[in-house]
Amino acid sequence: MAVDTLSATFAALADPTRRAILARLASGERSVTELAEPFDMSLPAVSKHLGVLERAGLIARGRDAQWRPCRIDAGPLKEVSEWTERYRHIWEARFDRLETYLQALKRKKHKERGHGSRQQRRQ
């Protein structure tokens, strides 16, 4: 069964090492050896992660047989961003409701404090 693009992208991103690799590539091209450095991982293990990222179209590899630099391709991340945008109104509505609640709470406390001080003045 062919996996749709978005599913392949999400599956590739569901791993902290692969996301860390992308974060490093965001600042420029890197060789496999350079990418492996910060991880306590064998070169074949890193290569396997790079394979997943490459199949998902998130990275591209240079053709040079000696030095095959990896570079990021953020195209699939743009798709993820566009997909996520459809739900923005939901998390923003939740934030708005929270803010309304907090403001109501603040007004209530302010009112209570106001009553308190009037009572104190009367005493």
Added chain:
Amino acid sequence: MAVDTLSATFAALADPTRRAILARLASGERSVTELAEPFDMSLPAVSKHLGVLERAGLIARGRDAQWRPCRIDAGPLKEVSEWTERYRHIWEARFDRLETYLQALKRKKHKERGHGSRQQRRQ
């Protein structure tokens, strides 16, 4: 090994059925039976998908034993959106480069056509 939040979210989203369920829940609460309707899938299969979404914090289930409606929680999607934003400059730069290239191509064609018509006039 505990899976980090972002990895759990991405893994939950790496399935078209689960994304379709989220899309339906974006318009309001639904029972499991209602959610199962458009899919050629058994209730247990749908329940399994809902379990994955629930563990990732993408949906919440009502407490009512008779009717446990599912509702979307877009909180984790906000995190995905924020994570993706870090790469926006990369896909926008690619788009800018493409636009610069297309404009250069357009100017070149325009120039060629200009030269062509002068040559025709001279003949």
